[in-house]
Amino acid sequence: QVSAAEKKRWTLNDFNIGKPLGRGKFGHVYLAREKRSNHIVALKVLFKSQLQQSQVEHQLRREVEIQSHLRHPNILRLYGYFYDQSRVYLILEYAARGELYKELQKCKYFSERRAASYVASLARALIYCHGKHVIHRDIKPENLLIGAQGELKIADFGWSVHTFNRRRTMCGTLDYLPPEMVESVEHDSNVDIWSLGILCYEFLYGVPPFEAEKHSDTYRRIVQVDLKFPSKPIVSSAAKDLISQMLVKDSSKRLPLHKLLEHPWIIQNVDPSGIYKC
Numbered sequence: 204q205v206s207a208a209e210k211k212r213w214t215l216n217d218f219n220i221g222k223p224l225g226r227g228k229f230g231h232v233y234l235a236r237e238k239r240s241n242h243i244v245a246l247k248v249l250f251k252s253q254l255q256q257s258q259v260e261h262q263l264r265r266e267v268e269i270q271s272h273l274r275h276p277n278i279l280r281l282y283g284y285f286y287d288q289s290r291v292y293l294i295l296e297y298a299a300r301g302e303l304y305k306e307l308q309k310c311k312y313f314s315e316r317r318a319a320s321y322v323a324s325l326a327r328a329l330i331y332c333h334g335k336h337v338i339h340r341d342i343k344p345e346n347l348l349i350g351a352q353g354e355l356k357i358a359d360f361g362w363s364v365h366t367f368n369r370r371r372t373m374c375g376t377l378d379y380l381p382p383e384m385v386e387s388v389e390h391d392s393n394v395d396i397w398s399l400g401i402l403c404y405e406f407l408y409g410v411p412p413f414e415a416e417k418h419s420d421t422y423r424r425i426v427q428v429d430l431k432f433p434s435k436p437i438v439s440s441a442a443k444d445l446i447s448q449m450l451v452k453d454s455s456k457r458l459p460l461h462k463l464l465e466h467p468w469i470i471q472n473v474d475p476s477g478i479y480k481c
């Protein structure tokens with residue numbers, strides 16, 4: 204069902220623009236208030252010229268289409284969009300505590316309770332997405348935001364499988380790609396289990412498991428699943444067990460997401476309070 208917000212033809216005049224919230228590859232994000240309802244939102248402004256240059260406009264259209272139908276507490280809402288002659292505007296839910304990667308940088312690494320709570324939220328969001336045949340949400344830290352109650356929000360529209368070539372063209376990090384993607388074979392929703400395992404490791408150790416100086420070394424470490432657990436910081440064997448069950452080369456043997464939610468480390472550590480210190 205299409206809500207009233209989605210049917211309406213929005214224009215820039217409907218909003219008071221506030222402080223900038225950050226800048227991404229294709230544009231800036233601003234805090235904004237919709238004048239009639241006084242509703243606070245985030246407004247992402249994308250330049251058509253840049254979208255055309257990178258040939259991503261049709262992909263953005265499809266991702267906006269997908270995103271506008273997703274309703275989950277851990278997926279950032281897209282309320283609507285509009286455009287003028289030079290820009291595309293996305294009207295988004297505002298995440299009051301900002302970007303997760305900045306939190307991770309500040310804390311260096313998270314406590315096991317905080318890491319387990321985030322991993323459980325992401326698993327629930329991914330189960331929801333897979334139920335709607337949406338896979339490969341780009342769940343690296345840069346695309347995760349924190350809401351006012353400390354809850355995690357996936358902000359990136361999870362450029363779906365069609366943007367696989369985006370990975371090859373956009374020189375983004377390989378760190379989160381599973382073997383079947385770096386080896387360019389077809390992949391399914393199990394890629395998200397791998398990426399979540401990478402993220403769980405990075406929450407606990409502060410760095411992704413296969414990080415290396417050169418792309419070629421990261422590539423080799425991924426395809427060989429060269430998984431090592433440093434002695435510092437001290438991490439429970441339950442956490443290592445979970446990560447080891449997710450970072451498995453054979454995608455059909457990775458721990459299914461609903462099983463992850465029953466794993467002892469998740470059961471023992473999830474802290475729904477959302478109040479975390481470093």
Ligand SMILES: COCCOc1ccc2cc1OCC(=O)N(C)CCCNCc1c[nH]c3ncnc(c13)N2
Pocket residue numbers: 224225226227228229230231232245247263279293295296297298299300301302345346348358359360
């Ligand atoms: C094609 O685009 C798809 C949608 O992508 C985004 C939607 C919303 C976003 C960020 C998005 O992409 C990443 C990006 O632009 N940056 C990394 C720069 C801005 C960082 N956000 C900062 C931020 C703070 N409180 C927020 N509440 C809601 N959204 C936010 C933010 N940002």
